[in-house]
Amino acid sequence: MSTAPAGPAFDALPERVKAISPSRIIEIAGKAHGRTDVIHLWAGESDLPTPQFIVEAAMQALRDGHTGYQLSQGVPALRAAIARYYSRAYDASIGADRISVTVGGMQALAQALLAVCDPGDEVVVPVPVWPNIVEAARIAGAAPVEVPMAFDLQRGWHLDLQRYFDAVTPRTRVLFVNSPGNPTGATLSDDELDQILAFARERGLWIISDEVYGRMVYDGSPFAPSFVTRIEPEDRVMITNTFSKNWSMTGWRCGWVVAPPSLGQVWDNLLQYGTTGATTFVQYAAITAIDQGDALIEESARVLAARRDLIHGALAQLPNVRTAAPAGAFYLFFSVEGLTDSRRFALELLEAQKVALAPGVAFTDAGEGWMRLCYGVSEASLAAAAERLQAYIGRWRPA
Numbered sequence: 001m002s003t004a005p006a007g008p009a010f011d012a013l014p015e016r017v018k019a020i021s022p023s024r025i026i027e028i029a030g031k032a033h034g035r036t037d038v039i040h041l042w043a044g045e046s047d048l049p050t051p052q053f054i055v056e057a058a059m060q061a062l063r064d065g066h067t068g069y070q071l072s073q074g075v076p077a078l079r080a081a082i083a084r085y086y087s088r089a090y091d092a093s094i095g096a097d098r099i100s101v102t103v104g105g106m107q108a109l110a111q112a113l114l115a116v117c118d119p120g121d122e123v124v125v126p127v128p129v130w131p132n133i134v135e136a137a138r139i140a141g142a143a144p145v146e147v148p149m150a151f152d153l154q155r156g157w158h159l160d161l162q163r164y165f166d167a168v169t170p171r172t173r174v175l176f177v178n179s180p181g182n183p184t185g186a187t188l189s190d191d192e193l194d195q196i197l198a199f200a201r202e203r204g205l206w207i208i209s210d211e212v213y214g215r216m217v218y219d220g221s222p223f224a225p226s227f228v229t230r231i232e233p234e235d236r237v238m239i240t241n242t243f244s245k246n247w248s249m250t251g252w253r254c255g256w257v258v259a260p261p262s263l264g265q266v267w268d269n270l271l272q273y274g275t276t277g278a279t280t281f282v283q284y285a286a287i288t289a290i291d292q293g294d295a296l297i298e299e300s301a302r303v304l305a306a307r308r309d310l311i312h313g314a315l316a317q318l319p320n321v322r323t324a325a326p327a328g329a330f331y332l333f334f335s336v337e338g339l340t341d342s343r344r345f346a347l348e349l350l351e352a353q354k355v356a357l358a359p360g361v362a363f364t365d366a367g368e369g370w371m372r373l374c375y376g377v378s379e380a381s382l383a384a385a386a387e388r389l390q391a392y393i394g395r396w397r398p399a
């Protein structure tokens with residue numbers, strides 16, 4: 001963990017800004033960065049480069065001169081392509097007027113939170129969760145309220161809906177949902193989404209649904225249960241998504257939000273004064289990605305299912321490991337008996353075995369004692385990592 005820099009300029013920062021926590025995923029990244037002797041499983045990305053047809057489309061967009069400003073809501077043809085995608089893949093009718101393009105899934109979340117939260121509003125967040133959501137809520141002036149999920153070997157990680165609803169107070173503004181979830185892979189059922197939507201409607205709450213792993217599911221369904229198939233345009237629901245994961249475009253920084261159409265000008269204002277829009281030629285490449293990427297998405301889900309089984313099979317057989325095959329996303333989240341300092345474990349594992357994992361504590365305190373492994377890498381890397389982890393964890397005992 002980096003210590004706060006001392007100095008008069010730092011001291012002059014507002015408390016709200018000084019209180020932002022550094023990501024504890026990034027700490028491991030910093031230590032592993034650039035090391036070719038390390039198997040990198042700490043990041044939330046596949047080791048495949050962006051498919052060539054998308055790269056070509058970006059180069060063509062550059063050659064065609066798509067290098068200027070665009071409307072802050074996004075290139076109209078991309079918004080239309082995303083609407084077509086929802087119709088084709090989800091059989092959902094989401095008009096292009098409800099879709100705006102963002103600088104990746106992160107900015108989609110940050111803007112959604114900024115749009116709906118007043119200072120002091122509470123955002124109910126099931127944990128363990130990707131830490132960026134918690135900090136983005138704080139940056140928006142809101143107070144994250146963490147609701148621990150439960151784990152058992154049969155069901156894996158799951159959310160007790162009653163507990164989630166019980167966390168709502170008069171100050172609650174947002175129910176946050178991330179399904180399939182990072183880091184747990186927990187995936188809510190259709191019935192659970194229905195219950196959440198009914199509850200939010202009754203209480204007048206917003207839902208921010210982060211669906212970036214929506215196409216990474218392993219039960220044979222083409223997509224995880226989604227709010228896109230159940231919302232009315234004026235429901236207080238924002239759905240955030242990204243090209244990063246399903247289209248292997250993490251570095252392109254392109255995502256989107258589905259928001260109620262009546263937010264119109266206000267939503268555009270936030271985009272205009274926040275980023276003035278995502279990179280123009282990237283958006284042109286994203287049109288090709290979403291129009292022509294269905295086969296890629298289907299193939300990735302198949303490949304990821306095999307990798308999930310490989311790594312889950314290798315670790316679940318260790319007597320001191322607890323884990324369940326995740327229903328979605330591309331992470332195996334596992335605990336090791338007696339492990340109470342996942343950060344230290346991650347650092348020691350990196351040095352001893354040259355495998356970089358993210359410590360569970362990076363995903364809020366509810367993740368302490370657990371480790372996150374991204375299995376979106378080649379089968380050869382994963383098999384090598386499995387061997388090293390089996391050797392290390394099999395022998396590992398608490399100090």
Ligand SMILES: Cc1ncc(COP(=O)(O)O)c(C=O)c1O
Pocket residue numbers: 044103104105106107130178181182210212242243244250253254255
């Ligand atoms: C749950 C979740 N939401 C959003 C994102 C952000 O995606 P992007 O890289 O497009 O900003 C991530 C990235 O890891 C994520 O895990």
